[in-house]
Amino acid sequence: MKKLLTLMFAVALSLSLSSFAFAQDKTDDKKMDKKEDKMEKKGKKEHKKKEKKEKKDEMKKDDAK
Numbered sequence: 001m002k003k004l005l006t007l008m009f010a011v012a013l014s015l016s017l018s019s020f021a022f023a024q025d026k027t028d029d030k031k032m033d034k035k036e037d038k039m040e041k042k043g044k045k046e047h048k049k050k051e052k053k054e055k056k057d058e059m060k061k062d063d064a065k
Helices: 002-064
Strands: none
Touching: none
């Protein structure tokens, strides 16, 4: 009986610890997703700025002709 209780306690403890570890990983993923989203937005903004600058340069070249 004592061995059975020890075994059940060990199983319950390992399950609770593994679920806790899984929950910790889940929150880290959200933080990383937010960081990735910010980087993507920043990249899009920079791309748009480059496009606008290129258009302005083209307009200046057309005006010079």
